[in-house]
Amino acid sequence: MKTVWEGYSMGGIKVKLLTGRSLDQGKSKERGKLSEDYVKCVAVCEFNKEDLEAFKISPGQNVRVSTDFGSVVVRAAASTQQLPKATVFMPYGPWTGIVVNPETHGTGMPSLKGLEAEVSAAPSEKILSLKELVKQFAGR
DSSP states (O other): OBOGGGOOOTTOEEEEEEEEOOHHHHHHHHHOTTSHHHHHHHSEEEEOHHHHHHTTOOTTOEEEEEOSSOEEEEEEEEOSSOOOTTEEEEESSHHHHHHSOOOOTTSSSOOOSSEEEEEEEOTTSOOOOHHHHHHHHHOO
């Protein structure tokens, strides 16, 4: 993996992944987790604007987020909040659940902040619907 200071490569860029609640995630959840609005608001990876330019990623472009625990395709977006360089944010949801460490160390809650991740452009890959995601990863 390359760091942000080494620039963008087809193999991806190394970033820190933060996850958490977002206003859009909360509002879209009320409309239903099977809604297109929910997918649009939750299957997303937010970047600071400087990183989008440096990594040559356009808002709306599909990207693959990979960690030691899994890999998922989501939509890139410019963050509305201040993010440090080489740090991305994904709202809580099923897409985030694929890439976070499932180990809870007895707390019942996985580690959701500061995960090492790699982000790569995935223009020809599809963002899975919630049903497709569950079927692929849970086999149901």
